[in-house]
Amino acid sequence: MVNRITVIGAGNMGGALVKGWMKAGMASELTVTAHTQQTLDRIVEACPGITAMLDNSKAVQDSDVVVLAVKPWLVENIIAEIKPELKDKLLISVAAGVRHERIDVYAMPNIAAEFGESMTFVEESYKAAVAAELFGRVGQCKVVPQRLMDAGMMMAGCGIAYVMRFLRAMMEGGVEMGFYPAEAKEIAMQTMQGAVALLRETGLHPEAAIDKVTTPGGITIKGLNELDHAAFNSAVIRCLKAGLK
Numbered sequence: 014m015v016n017r018i019t020v021i022g023a024g025n026m027g028g029a030l031v032k033g034w035m036k037a038g039m040a041s042e043l044t045v046t047a048h049t050q051q052t053l054d055r056i057v058e059a060c061p062g063i064t065a066m067l068d069n070s071k072a073v074q075d076s077d078v079v080v081l082a083v084k085p086w087l088v089e090n091i092i093a094e095i096k097p098e099l100k101d102k103l104l105i106s107v108a109a110g111v112r113h114e115r116i117d118v119y120a121m122p123n124i125a126a127e128f129g130e131s132m133t134f135v136e137e138s139y140k141a142a143v144a145a146e147l148f149g150r151v152g153q154c155k156v157v158p159q160r161l162m163d164a165g166m167m168m169a170g171c172g173i174a175y176v177m178r179f180l181r182a183m184m185e186g187g188v189e190m191g192f193y194p195a196e197a198k199e200i201a202m203q204t205m206q207g208a209v210a211l212l213r214e215t216g217l218h219p220e221a222a223i224d225k226v227t228t229p230g231g232i233t234i235k236g237l238n239e240l241d242h243a244a245f246n247s248a249v250i251r252c253l254k255a256g257l258k
């Protein structure tokens with residue numbers, strides 16, 4: 014059973030995990046570290062009840078699980094720094110593309126963890142279940158073989174950025190047609206939310222959902238065909254594969 018979690022690195026990803034776990038009622042079980050006091054002050058203000066400190070070794074002492082959420086190039090030094098206190102504690106890393114013999118579980122969450130909406134991938138290992146349970150508290154979590162971790166990162170970790178680009182494109186189209194940016198943003202977000210709800214509720218394939226809004230000879234098909242002329246599908250597939258080694 015997990016009693017205490019230490020998150021090393023309270024930046025975009027570590028901070029989102031801490032905020033998500035806090036919202037899941039785990040504040041008193043969380044310790045977080047950062048490089049600067051300024052970052053710690055920010056996270057403590059956002060997450061009352063958590064423990065925050067600059068000393069990584071001390072932060073690890075009383076934990077059962079340690080989550081490394083620092084930039085990839087810092088992982089090796091930080092493991093060396095906390096090693097005397099690590100002992101048999103579960104060490105999870107969310108750092109992209111870094112492998113280390115001491116890391117027990119590799120995980121790839123995304124920053125929607127802050128709102129309980131992460132899509133997290135945990136690499137199969139004999140300790141994956143504990144990590145999957147923890148990440149399951151801040152969204153959906155899938156345990157996958159190592160060969161799918163990079164694909165998961167591209168679709169869900171980086172995917173947040175790609176979805177933002179699609180939303181921005183919709184907004185810009187909306188503004189060109191006469192909406193104020195704030196209105197266009199709301200319209201684009203609600204439309205995306207509606208599309209996701211439609212798929213979730215009905216279980217439809219996206220193309221079957223498209224048939225529901227596409228009248229033969231109508232205006233929707235004109236827009237869909239423009240996307241095809243601009244190689245939208247191909248662009249998205251190439252975008253997802255661009256980061257694969």
Ligand SMILES: NC(=O)c1ccc[n+]([C@@H]2O[C@H](COP(=O)([O-])OP(=O)(O)OC[C@H]3O[C@@H](n4cnc5c(N)ncnc54)[C@H](OP(=O)(O)O)[C@@H]3O)[C@@H](O)[C@H]2O)c1
Pocket residue numbers: 021022023024025026027028046047048049050052053069082083084085087091107108109110121122123124170
């Ligand atoms: N951002 C994402 O969407 C995302 C998604 C999945 C995985 N990841 C992975 O998450 C890791 C962190 O990325 P990020 O975007 O969160 O970076 P970030 O915003 O720069 O956060 C890194 C954090 O590490 C802290 N830090 C630096 N040196 C430290 C030290 N010696 N001891 C303790 N903490 C230290 C920094 O503290 P200060 O703020 O005080 O400098 C900062 O809060 C990366 O390895 C990345 O691959 C990120």
